Structure formats: structure tokens, C-alpha cells
Amino acid sequence: MSAAEEVVAEGHERVEAVPKRAMTLGTTTSLVVLAALLIVPVFAKNFIIFQITMLLIYGLAVLALNILTGGSGQFSLGQSAFYAVGAYTAAVLMEQFNVNYALTLPIAGVICFGFGYLFGKPALRLSGVYLALATFALATAMPQLLKLNFLEHWTGGVQGLVVTKPDAPFGLKVSQDTWLYYFTLAVTVAIYIFSVNLLRSRSGRAFMAIRDNEIAASSMGVNVALYKTLAFGVSAGITGVSGALGAIAVQFVAPDSYTITLAISLFLGMVVGGVGWLPGSFVGAAFIIFVPNIAESISKGLSGAVFGVLLFLVIFLVPHGARQVAIVSQQLLGKLRK
């Protein structure tokens, strides 16, 4: 017995330095961020409001990828395909079938969940870089699939579809942009909370168990095939909702808006935000929206090169992305308080 105690004591000394990994922000920080987001439209111009709306929308798409990669350990370079399906679902339903914009979101989510789940089935046989390649193929195929002749009647073919921007309901006297912002914020907060719940639940633990060790996970009773496809489904579903919101915000869908470049941007957003850290998704989204603009303001001709240098700096200085910044600043704050 005494020896057992010794072993524990020994272990205790050595592990003290390991920080507890959290998936989320603390309650106080979350509330401060939410409050800031709620009052932004009071000060900001419509264009800024639109950009923050897009930040939330891309943030959701990055969050979806984060659940797949950070949660279940599966790579995807095909998120643009799910985003496109979501966007087209919303656009076609609103413009061809006069469905209310708010209703198109859950429909897009369900359709993309099914699409992702089905795609996840054959993808089960692949892992790591091979899975990344298979999803890459999906992303490359999607714009051309959307241009198919027999779909043109609904999708508008190469021309795409123009989407009507919704007005604020109940006669509220706010601009369309402001209303859409609050609508997007509500959807984002809801999905964020659901995602945090999911990752902290039995299902989320099954995802992470698979990510860390598939054989051990299945010995514990985790149906590896089921949870891997579920992760694909959930990720695709959230990406679909984000795509639908994107279509409504941009008021336009066209096949070439959803190329592999979008998929890579989302992947980049995930890495910059910190893989597996959900709040980082929105930091990553801010990076992929604003940094190209910053790069352009530095040099018009060489904006791509400047973006590259900035990206390189981020990866070099904070390889674990925004999560690392958050951990370091938390430690600094802790020291200051002492």
C-alpha cells in the first residue's frame, strides 16, 4: 500500500507543469465577447457590420472543420463542397420555391449532414493524407457539378442565382445588414453552444478517443465507423448552415465562388485558430477575411506575397495558433495577479 502511495506521489510531482487543456473560453471571457458582439452595430458602419457577419459565417465553417479534424482526427480539404451545397440549398429554396430564409438553414443543415455522412462512409477506408486527397477531389468536382445542364433550371448554371436579402421582421426599424448580423449572431451562438456540448459529451469523447487511438477506442465499445461518419455528418451539417447563411449575406451564389481555394482558406483558418480549440475558429476566420485586405493595403502588386509572409510569421511565431496566444496570455495574467 505504501508503495502505491509512493508511485502516486512521484507521478504528482512530474505532471504539475502540464496545463489543463480546455476546449473553450471561460464564462467571463465568453460573456465579454458576446456583449461586444451585441453592441457592435451601434457604432459600426454597414460595411463593417457586413464584414463581421461574414466573420461569424466563416467562423462557423472553420468550427465545423475543427470538430472533424480537432475532434475526430480526420482531415478534410473538401469543406467548400459542403459549404456550396448549403449555399445552393438556401438559394434554390428561397428563389425557386419561396421558402422563408430562416427555414432554409435547418434544411441546408440536414441535407449537408446526409451528404457528409454518406461521403464519410467510403472515406472510412482512408486516413491521414489519403483522406485529405479524397476530400480534395470532392472540392475540385463541386463547382463543375453545380454547372451541370440538367440542374440549370434550378441552379442557374454558370450564371448562378441572385438571392434576395431579407428585411427585419416585426416592423423593426433596423437596416437589412444589421438584422442579418443579429440573425447570424444568434445562429452562431446556438451552434457554438451545441458544438461545445457535443464535444464534452459521450459522443465527443468517442470522437476524441478515435482521434487518439482507434483500437483502444473500439475495445471500449466505441463503434469507430459510426462515430467517424457521424463526425463527417456533423461537420458537413454545420458547414451547410454556414453556407446557407453565406448565400443570404452575399445575396448571390455561383459555382466558382466555392472552389478549392475556399476549402484551403477554411483549413488555414483552423490552423491559425488552433486545431481543436473551438473559439480559435473565429480568430482563424478573422485571419482569412482581414489579412488578405491588410496584405493588399501594404502592397497592391504583391499582396499574395505579403499574405504569404504574414502567414509564415504566424506559423513560425505561434505554431499552435490563437490557442497558444490564449494560453500564454492566461499564464501572464495569472502571474500579474500574483
Next chain:
Amino acid sequence: MTQAQLAQGTSPLLAVRDVSVVFGGIVALNGVTFDMHKGQILGLIGPNGAGKTTLFNCLSRLYQPSSGDILMEGVSILSRPPHKIAEIGIGRTFQNVALFPNLSVMDNVRVGTHARTSSDIISDSLKLAWVRRSEASVNKKVHEILDYLDLGDVAHTVVSGLPFGTQKRVELARALAADPKILLLDEPAGGLNHEEVYVLGDLIRRIRDDRHMTVLLVEHHMGLVMSIADHVVALNFGKKLAEGTPAQVQADPDVIKAYLGSKDQ
């Protein structure tokens, strides 16, 4: 010993019947048969390559035997996929610790309860009342097991930072969380020092007695097997060499020749 004798009259909890495994042209297991009775600690010994781990992986359904059958409480387990083994009460640990390195000790053990709980992604996302109740009972059980194995102090520590001996206990805790009837331990003494091995021996016996389990112990460490097993099965080159009490097996000339004998040279 007495427990094993008491159990002789009843039907075995786990029956390995004429199991053979062939990889390509190599016969890893050749017609192995033995019974495990409730409450037993059965030691499976044999030199390297004797087929111990192969048999172990057949039990946890990672390998499919080429012939023969494995019966748990009289029912064949061979039609079950690996993830449906935990629910019939077979839990295991791994030879080289297979924890979930990025998860905390607590989450590792929580995953152990997976087979004993249910949920779906929608209820989990919405954190419905029944999910919260289920999680509360999971947490209670996990805390009980962590306290039982003296892991309470490291409950929230990420396992990859823990020393090897502690990680092995976490693995044991994870296996216990599934309420197994049979605990399969694959070389639990591997990588432990002399003193830790004896602590482990006590622990295995304590788990068997307190939690009414049956233990299959695959082990290289003869001292450990001989001191805690009720019944020993010795394998060599995929065949069963001898079976009996530790004393009987230790005295068996074939075993001495194959295993203990080779150790002296």
C-alpha cells in the same frame, strides 16, 4: 486454488475451444483449449512468440481465429465486431499502454463507460435532461474508480505527461469503468520495476476480490504469475504445453524445457 476448485462443477465463464490462428503460412495458435471459471486469476505464460498476445487479440476480436470457437457464458463471441466485446463484459488493457494521450485521466476513464451508456448526437448537443443525469452517474462512477486506484490527484491531468506506472493504472481504471466480468491484462508488469510489480500483484488480487472479477493475466514475469494465479496455462509455439496449478505447471518437464529451462542457459 480453492476458488478454482469450487468453480470446477459449474460451467466455465469463458471457454477457449480448439482455437487456431494462421497468418499466411505461419501457425500462430494451434488448437488451444482451456476454460476460465468465475473468480479465477488465470495466468497465461509462454516464451516470446508462443502465441499469448495472438490469443489475447482473438478474445478482444482484433483477430479472427482460423478455426475453433470462443464461448463467453456459453455463447460464441466470434460473430461480434471488436466494439461489441465490451458490452458482454470483456475488458482489456494493452501491452504497451494504449490510452488516449491528449485526454485527461478522467476523460480516459469516462470513455471506458461508453459500452455501459447510451446517447445520440442530438441529445448530446442539446444536453437534454437524461443526458445530464447519465453524465452525472458516469462522473460518480469514474470518481469512485479513480479513488479506488489512487488516481484522484491526477484526475484532471492529461495522461501523456504521466509516468508509465501511473498510465498503466489509468488503463486499468478505464477497463474497470466498463464493469467487465472478465479483465484481460496483457503484460501488466512490463516496464515496471521490481517493487511496482508486487504492488501490481496485490492490486490485481484486490480487484478480483473486491469487484468480483475474473482475470486473464498474460505475463512474462514468472514471479508475478506464480504468486497470484490460481490456474496457469503454458503455451509454446502456439500449442498448449501444460495446464494446472502454478506448482504443477512449474514442475512440468515440458515447461521447464521450453520456458524456464531456456531461461537458465
